[in-house]
Amino acid sequence: MQNTADAAVMNFPRRDARDKLLGRTKYTIDVGGSEVIHAVLLRADVASAQVLRLDVEAARSMPGVRAIATWEDAPGAHGIGIADHPIFARDVIRYHGEPIAAIAAETLEQAHAAAQAITLELAPLPAVLTMAQALEKDAPLVHPDWKDYDILFEGAARGGNVAWEATVARGDTDAAFDRTDVTIVDGVYRVGRQSHVPFEPRAVVAAFEDGRHHIQTSTQVPWTVRHVTARVLNIPESQVRVTVPAVGGGFGLKFDCSLEPYAAILAKKSGRVVSLVNSRREEQMTCLCRENAEIRIRSAVTADGEIVGREATVLMDCGAYGGEQVFLTTMTAHTLGGNYRLGSVRLSSRAIYTNTPPNGAFRACNGVYNTFALERHTDEICDAIGMDRMEFRRHNVVGDQDIGATGQVFEGDVLRPMIDRMQALCAKHPNGRENGQRLDDGRIYGRAMTVGTWFIFVGPSAATVNLNVDGSATLVTSGVEIGSGSMMHALPQIVAAGLGIAPEQVIVKTADTDAAGRDLGVGGGRTTVSIGAASAAACDEVRDKLLAVASEMLQTAPEQLVLADGRVEIRGRPGSGTTIQKVVAEAETRTGPISGSGAFTGPGIEAMPGCAAGHFIDAIDIPVFAVHDCELAIDPDTGQVEILAYRVVQDVGRALNHRAIHGQIQGGVVQGMGYALHEEITINDQGCFDQTGFEAYRLPLAQDVVPIEFDLFEGAPSCGPLGTKGAGEVPILNVGATIGCAIANATGKQVSQLPLTPPRVLALLDGRDEPLALNHISAIWSDNTLRR
Amino acid sequence: MDITPYPKLFLANDLNEALRALRELADSAIPLAGATWVMRAPLRCETADRTLIDLSRIxxxxxxxxxxxxxxxxxxxxxxxxxxxxxxxxxxxxxxxxxxxxxxxxxxxxxxxxxxxxxxxxxxxxxxxxxxxxxxxxxxxxxxxxxxxxxxxxxxxxxxxxxxxxxxxxxxxRTQRTSTHARLTLRKAGDYPVANLSVSIALGAGGKISAATVAVGAVEAVAKRWTGFEEAIIGHAPSPEKMQMIAKTCLEEFDGRDAMDAPGWYRLRVLTGLVANAFSTLQETTLGRAM
Amino acid sequence: MTITLTVNREERIFSGDPRTPLVDVLRDHLRMTGTKAVCREGFCGACMVHVDGAPMASCLLPVGSLDGAAVTTIEGVATMEHLNAVQQAFEDHDVVQCGMCFPGMVMTMSRLFQTNTSPDRDEIKAAMTGNICRCTGYERIIDALMSIRTNEVTS
The missing domain is CATH 3.30.465.10 (Uridine Diphospho-n-acetylenolpyruvylglucosamine Reductase; domain 3)
Incomplete structure (x- = not known):
């Protein structure tokens, strides 16, 4: 007899595919019809200004206008850690694209025309557009009143344009750097922003029904939308209901509340159903991007490759408001501070205000660029001490009982055997090529292998399972299907295995905050783990109730009963029992319908006391590791990079659906290739992005990609249901790192920046650019902190 | 109220109709051919309310x-x-x-x-x-x-x-020449080129170039002939290596355009590689058969 | 201006600004929302429809130019019970993720297989140049398409 975990493993196909292939699926952008009116936002077209006058009276009388909203309609401010973000600019404009007013009209054209009729008088203010400018002495402050804001999470250092600072200090790095037997390696790295470009932009349809707001939205976080909308409207959270249709891609962009409160306000004011959808241009120009970052790492390393001390500073551009970056300062401890055993460590991770569009969360946020910096730095260490790159990594990666940056104790040897598995995978394709070798066509060959540390973002999830009289089960959670398939693959598979029914018999209800319990949202690789664990716990309760009734019906102790194939059987005697339907019917006559509820929040792994300050979480509950290998060719005449082969060994805990994980690895690595090679956002002197659409923002196309070869590493410790870890987020983690290291290996040049577009690679080959210098990050670590 | 006899998109049945409409509407009209540029006007923040004179029926x-x-x-x-x-x-x-x-x-x-x-x-x-x-x-x-x-x-x-x-x-x-086009895109395909190049040559005695017309696009705001290079390659065999070498000496004719997709220096820097590509295409295909 | 179109074998009449892109006529006026307006610049392919049999980016087609044309959208290529070969391959190989690009993918690739029943991998990729997918990384979509090629070759 299969155990529950084995029963859950299958290539169960997703049930939403057919409607999506027929064009029948209704996303939020597809909600419409004559009862729906249309809204637009009037957005600032300057980066920094004082608002002298805002007059919407003329616009109110424009044809078709049904409602106009401004700051007066949204008194509250929101944020993560600090409530620094009003949804409308009031006295001050802090970024190009900031909403000033929202207009709803019968047609989109009428709404645009009315927006043009709004009178806005501005007086320019100086703008800080880069982190270097923001950190200058006497720099203009993006938030002069930063001291007065509500603190939502205690413990961080803040000040001036430093929105948030999280630090780690473990051991004595001064002593380590003073040792006479160490080599000190100092490196600086810089990355640009990355835009998610979900094909469905942020979109919302709001209505005011029976005295409450009903928000249908394209989001990953229905409960965050509920909370933030209530906060900025200054109403009880219970007055907001959030439901989520199929979501056309998120990748982290939709891990925050964005358009929803505007539509909610307009719906109440107009009494109509209001649709608000970002145009592609708005979506690009106000994208809550993966932030640009600037990093300095210094390491003290002995001749035999022991890292006795590491100090690093990571500057993360949060744009005009703190947003997700405030939280993400926490991550540096586990990404840049990850991978390797460190004798002592000090990290400063800072979110910096600038007069640029706010940033947000993006698949393996913070980890992607910190892994790039860390792995480039690791190769620079190897060069400095003359040690083989693989040998160094094999020697230094964290293993069983090693401690991480914040002093948490890791369980199990995972990375080291994964490196072995990668070497075995690569050994299947020997080609005898060496780094820097010229291929027959004149191109330069390069290759690199990197390691990466990521984690599963656990936290609260709730689930209810109703066992129906027909033998099917309904799973009610706040999960949403954003495209990754967790709601379509893993969840029905877990419930089916838990109840001994077919996954086709599991109905999965999508989020409705009126129906399901609170949930942190779909992201951080947590759906399978957190919602999955809550669902498994709900199944346990259902099974207990079911077996109790069946036990009396079959005159057999519950421990002797098993659930399989829609039946309750006496162990070892197939066909002896009865159907689930009959047990449910019997239960209804005795105690009523069978349902169960389950909850999850994470085991709460502990850090070493006193190591971390300003962190939202001090230790990671479920680490996830990845080993990547890339072979590429560089055209010395154009700087174009072609990926020849790409290989992934990924720690998945347990693989429930091989085909689904394959889809995530292929898709995630390709997004990483875009980040590494093609996707570039530049911010011009007006404080706005140059890349406003698909012509300029270059996503990878079919001809730019290769099939990713992969090996799933199973068996690493995990508290996830059936031993799972989320598999969707991590594939992008070390793509930038691996491609960057391979280009460095091919060219023998210092690779310090992403993306490596053809002009940048050619400049590198030609020695055209000066080496990167980040003079605003001091070599004296404590200078880069507010706590000094 | 719109009193023009023309709808906002006028399907001209013949050339005269189109020309009359363009003259009558003057600046408030624009000819519409494949529509791929005109229909993207909103993305360029062009808000002019122009009548489209559609030529597709002609x-x-x-x-x-x-x-x-x-x-x-x-x-x-x-x-x-x-x-x-x-x-x-x-x-x-x-x-x-x-x-x-x-x-x-x-x-x-x-x-x-x-x-x-x-x-x-x-x-x-x-x-x-x-x-x-x-x-x-x-x-x-x-x-x-x-x-x-x-x-x-x-x-x-x-x-x-x-x-x-x-x-x-x-x-x-029509000529006895052979020609080819080379273009460099930042991705494999699907982009507008950061530089492109068209070459048309005639070969004379001994397989040497006897006449050449070469034009370069995307490097500057308007495409133009590369006259210095055209003259310099006369009398040489069209080997990609030789052509690339000569091209390197003729770049001062261009002032590379800085734009979002690539800086000006890059367009010039890759141009000689495009020359090599173009001549190796000529060698592999048309010239190979002709010689 | 009144424009008459045949959409999925049914005559439809549009009255309004003839410069309106076809994609908006389909989505907003006919409420056929399977066709997606994603980039509106002809680069993503999500709005692909067939006009008189040829795949076209409906975001770049002013409806006034199409008076009398026959348009087929994603809603018109198959029935709920019987997918076309491309759709069936995508379902069988479980390659769909968020799904926003797939209507356009289906329209482009269905036409490719009408003109070339056995394209190789490179030909499929070249034909896919104007269809962007942000989720899948393409290769599993191409694996699915290669399977119908093989089936046709062996049958």
Missing amino acids: EALRTINIDQQEAVIGALATHEQIANALNGYNDLAALAQAAGHSANPAIRRMATIGGNICTAEFAAADLVPALLALDARLEIEGLDGSRTQTMAAFLEARATRAHTDLVTRLIIP
Whole structure:
């Protein structure tokens, strides 16, 4: 007899595919019809200004206008850690694209025309557009009143344009750097922003029904939308209901509340159903991007490759408001501070205000660029001490009982055997090529292998399972299907295995905050783990109730009963029992319908006391590791990079659906290739992005990609249901790192920046650019902190 | 209230109708060919409320005729039609290749040769250098009659040209030359080029180049002939290595355009590689067979 | 201006600004929302429809130019019970993720297989140049398409 975990493993196909292939699926952008009116936002077209006058009276009388909203309609401010973000600019404009007013009209054209009729008088203010400018002495402050804001999470250092600072200090790095037997390696790295470009932009349809707001939205976080909308409207959270249709891609962009409160306000004011959808241009120009970052790492390393001390500073551009970056300062401890055993460590991770569009969360946020910096730095260490790159990594990666940056104790040897598995995978394709070798066509060959540390973002999830009289089960959670398939693959598979029914018999209800319990949202690789664990716990309760009734019906102790194939059987005697339907019917006559509820929040792994300050979480509950290998060719005449082969060994805990994980690895690595090679956002002197659409923002196309070869590493410790870890987020983690290291290996040049577009690679080959210098990050670590 | 007799999109049945509409509506109208540029006006934040004079019903503008003397291509012929119709003609290969690889398949199915050459703001057009290299002339019709013009003369006046007359046909003289088009995109395909190059050459005694026309696009705001290079390669065998070496000495004719996709230096830096690519294509395909 | 179109074999009449892109006529006026307006610049392919049999980016087509044309959208290529070969391959190989690009993918690839029943991998990729997918990384979509090629070759 299969155990529950084995029963859950299958290539169960997703049930939403057919409607999506027929064009029948209704996303939020597809909600419409004559009862729906249309809204637009009037957005600032300057980066920094004082608002002298805002007059919407003329616009109110424009044809078709049904409602106009401004700051007066949204008194509250929101944020993560600090409530620094009003949804409308009031006295001050802090970024190009900031909403000033929202207009709803019968047609989109009428709404645009009315927006043009709004009178806005501005007086320019100086703008800080880069982190270097923001950190200058006497720099203009993006938030002069930063001291007065509500603190939502205690413990961080803040000040001036430093929105948030999280630090780690473990051991004595001064002593380590003073040792006479160490080599000190100092490196600086810089990355640009990355835009998610979900094909469905942020979109919302709001209505005011029976005295409450009903928000249908394209989001990953229905409960965050509920909370933030209530906060900025200054109403009880219970007055907001959030439901989520199929979501056309998120990748982290939709891990925050964005358009929803505007539509909610307009719906109440107009009494109509209001649709608000970002145009592609708005979506690009106000994208809550993966932030640009600037990093300095210094390491003290002995001749035999022991890292006795590491100090690093990571500057993360949060744009005009703190947003997700405030939280993400926490991550540096586990990404840049990850991978390797460190004798002592000090990290400063800072979110910096600038007069640029706010940033947000993006698949393996913070980890992607910190892994790039860390792995480039690791190769620079190897060069400095003359040690083989693989040998160094094999020697230094964290293993069983090693401690991480914040002093948490890791369980199990995972990375080291994964490196072995990668070497075995690569050994299947020997080609005898060496780094820097010229291929027959004149191109330069390069290759690199990197390691990466990521984690599963656990936290609260709730689930209810109703066992129906027909033998099917309904799973009610706040999960949403954003495209990754967790709601379509893993969840029905877990419930089916838990109840001994077919996954086709599991109905999965999508989020409705009126129906399901609170949930942190779909992201951080947590759906399978957190919602999955809550669902498994709900199944346990259902099974207990079911077996109790069946036990009396079959005159057999519950421990002797098993659930399989829609039946309750006496162990070892197939066909002896009865159907689930009959047990449910019997239960209804005795105690009523069978349902169960389950909850999850994470085991709460502990850090070493006193190591971390300003962190939202001090230790990671479920680490996830990845080993990547890339072979590429560089055209010395154009700087174009072609990926020849790409290989992934990924720690998945347990693989429930091989085909689904394959889809995530292929898709995630390709997004990483875009980040590494093609996707570039530049911010011009007006404080706005140059890349406003698909012509300029270059996503990878079919001809730019290769099939990713992969090996799933199973068996690493995990508290996830059936031993799972989320598999969707991590594939992008070390793509930038691996491609960057391979280009460095091919060219023998210092690779310090992403993306490596053809002009940048050619400049590198030609020695055209000066080496990167980040003079605003001091070599004296404590200078880069507010706590000094 | 709109009192114009023309709807906001006027489907002209013949050339005269189109020309009359353009004259009557003057600046408030614009000709519509493949629509791929005009329909993106909102993305460029162009808000002018212009009437579109749609030329797509004028059958005469769609025809492509190739005989021994010349190839005549209607201005409304699409990239896809041109790539198919010109396939197999060595002397016209630059235009066939330019039309067959521009943008992406759907855009090639819609975008026309007339639109491609008339869009003054579009620096990275692929057909323009090809037409320059093939010594094409344009036929332009107005209400007061028709005239022809060289590509170079047309490009010179293009930015300030009034849209009261229409480019109707491209006339390309047939020759014994061979030609090719090379382009560099930042991705493998699907982009507008950061630099492109069309080459048309004749070989004389001993396989040496006896005549050459070379044009470069995307490097500057308007495509132009590369006259220094054309002169410098006369008398040399067309080996890619030799051609690339010569090209390196002729770059001062260009002032590379800094734009979002690439800096000016990059466009110049990659140009010599495009020369090598173009001549190796010539060597592999047409010249290889001819020699 | 009144424009008459045949959409999925049914005559439809549009009255309004003839410069309106076809994609908006389909989505907003006919409420056929399977066709997606994603980039509106002809680069993403999500709005692909067939006009008189040829795949076209409906974001770049002013409806006034199409008077009398026959348009087929994603809603018109198959029935709920019987997918076409491309759709069936995508379902069988479980390659769909968020699904926003797939209507356009289906329209482009269905036409490719009508004109070339056995394209190789490179030909499929070249034909896919104007269809962007942000989720899948393409290769599994191409694996699915290669399977119908093989089936046709062996049958």
